[in-house]
Structures are given as C-alpha cells and as structure tokens.
Amino acid sequence: MSEVRDLAARFRAGHKAALARAISWAENGDPSYPEFLRSVYASVGRAWRTGITGPPGAGKSTLVNELAKNLRARDRTVGILAVDPSSPISGGALLGDRIRMEERTSDAGVYIRSMASRGGHGGLSRASSDACDVIDAFGIDEVLLETVGVGQAEYDVVSATDTVVVVLCPGAGDGIQAMKAGILEVADVLVVNKVDLPGSDRLLMDLEESAHIRHAGTGRWIPPVVGCSAGKSQGIDEVLAAMDSHRDHLRATGLAAVRAAKRVAQVQRVLHERLAVQLWGAGGQGERVRALLEAGRTPYDVVDELAEHFTSALRSRA
C-alpha cells in the first residue's frame, strides 16, 4: 500500500497530478481510494461547494468560467468539476466544457476536471461527491460542481454541495414550466442567464413570484433571483453576492447540521449502490428473474421472492 502513501505525500505537497490521480481512483472504484481518502480526510470540510445546474444550453459552463474568474480576483483558489453525460450505448463521452474555460487552464490557482456521468442518473457521476472531497482536502477554497444539463428530477447535486445555483435562460418556455415542480424547488440561488434576450423580464418575475409563494411564512431560505449575461461578463458579481448571502445564511443557521445530513445521504447512496451490486451481481439473478417471470409471476411477486431470499441469506450470515 505504499502506492497510497506515495500519492498522499505528493498530494499534500500540492501536486495537481496527484490530485488528478486521486480523482481517477475515485472514479474507477480503485481499491486504493478508500485508504487514500482516510489518509487525507482530516483536511476535508474547509472548501465551500457550489453546485451549478440547469437545462442544457442555459450557459452553465460559461457562468462557471465567469464565476471562477471573479473568485480568482478575490484571491480564492477554485476547483471546477464539469460533468457531461456518458453515452448509454457505447459508455464513451465527449467532454467539451474545458473549451469555455480555457482562460483558466494556465492559472495555477485553478483546477479543472471533466467527468463523464458513467451511468449516474442524478445529474452527476457516482464519484462527483468524492471528487469534491478530494479537491476540498487538497486545500482549494471554492468547488464549483457543474452538473450535466438537467430536466426535472436530477437532485444529486443537493447532497453533494452546500449551495445550489439553478441557471435558466429565457425562451425555454414549457421546459421551465415543467421544471417548476422539480429542480427549482432545491435552488438556493436562481439565475436567469442571457438576460439580454427577450422574455427574461417575464421569467425573472415568474421565478420571484413562485419562490416567494413557495417559501413565504415557512421561515425557509427564499432563493434570490438574479439576472446575468455570462457570455458578456455582466451581472457576475451579483450572482456571487447571492451565493454569498446563502453561505452567510447557512453559517448563521447551522451549517454543520446541514452538512451532516448530506453526509448521511451520501452514505445511504454508496451503501445502496454497493448492496445493489453485491445482491444483483451475486450471480444468476437475471436468469432467475426471467424464469420466474416466464412462469407467470408478476414483477412484484418476483421482487418479494428475491427480497426474501436476500434477507434470509443475510440472516444466516449474521
């Protein structure tokens, strides 16, 4: 296991190549990763994690680039994680978010990593939370986690980050309507990008209204609604100010409890995945299920039978 010690040493010495390799270990489910994380875990928890999510084409990458630029002007170091979808057919991915962030590439205070979603359905990849932890442990001040373009029900970003920024743009019409019951509800900051396009006033107003209706009187955080034009570098400080106000709010109302709850959610998710792999992958389940279905059993009966089988197997092991 000297490989782990070696990586941890180079990681602590501030080598970006070591940071990059640690994220690869997390992504690949490398057996060395848990030990690595343990060795640097005391340093996790100092970075602020902001999730940037929204529909495809809303301008998430461009906004992330602008946010990073302004954070650097404030002398904050920045780690960017940009998640793009993996192909469900080939498993491959074309990761192009760096194109819109290339001004940041040569800045020593910035680390950028492109991640493929690798089968994750919640807008992130399985290892996105891990990658946030690793960047945090590296000593970077701000993590910007950009999700894949989302529709309605991709909420993984909530448990992976402290502040969720939902980016929308005018002209998406019904798409936005559909999202009202979804991702908008988990936003801590609502951003209308491309605010110079027609329809943005209406969108800003709709968002303000629904945010207030939803949260008024609940004592909960009411997400500020901010317009910007990331492509023209306009309104970025206002977006940052809104992010800051949410940060102050969380710090004043109990950040530790919120983070602890998110950790529990992460443990639940990892356990869930591991059990699913162990139980389903224990061999021959597919065959077994097919046989039961062919014998005329309903899917629910089949689940009952499998669950009974698993729990009795667990009991006999205990």
Add this chain to the structure above:
Amino acid sequence: MTEQKIRVLVAKPGLDGHDRGAKTVASILRDRGMEVIYTGLHQTPEMIAEAATQEDVDVVGLSILSGAHMELFPRVRAELVKRGMGHVLLVGGGIIPNDDMKKLEADGFAKLFGPGTRTDDIGVYIETEMKKRRAHSA
C-alpha cells in the same frame, strides 16, 4: 467495482483553425467507449500539457494541419515530461511527411497517423496499446 475507462485528450496546438479532423477522431473514440476531452483550437503546448495533467488522461492525441508539427509536437512532449506526465500514450495526426513521422516516433511519440488513415485504425491502435500497458502495470 472497478470500471477503468480510457481517457483521451484531443488537442490542436498552435495557430491552425481546422478542427474537422480532430472532432471526427474525438467522436469516433467516444463511440468506441472512450472518454474524450476536447479542448478547442489554438492551444499552446503548456495549455495542452496542463489540461492532460489535470484530467489525468491516458492518451494525448494532437492534430495539426499547419505544418508546424516539428516545432510544436516536441514542445508538447517536453511540457508533459516536465509535469510528470511522460507516461501518457502520445499520438498525433495531420499532414505530416513520412520522414517527420519517423523522427517524432524516435522522440517519444508512440505513433503518428498521416492522411488516408482509417479512423478505426486509430481506435484499435489506442485500445491495443492501453490493454498492453494495463496488463503490464497490473
């Protein structure tokens, strides 16, 4: 639960605005199941090596049609080595004369692909090389 993908950086060094080829290769590698990071046009050797480092790629593929390959390719290689990334599988393609290909292949480049290369050959080459390397390091 390991699922190790082949990660490839496709980059265009220098002042060369033609990226149809690079994009085609990127798409084909994706369709073979690789994770391909494309960084866009006009990259300096430093930017390419830095992106390769931050992305922890297995393969760097350079595309060039401007004729400046003998100037730029070795500089990319030097910048990679400087960052401890000398282990990546370094390949290149474009309008490159045979003599130059031989020189580059003698100087740290694993393979160069000239005009008329079948795109499948590039994918098969990378897969074969990576399989060898991973078997070796396992």
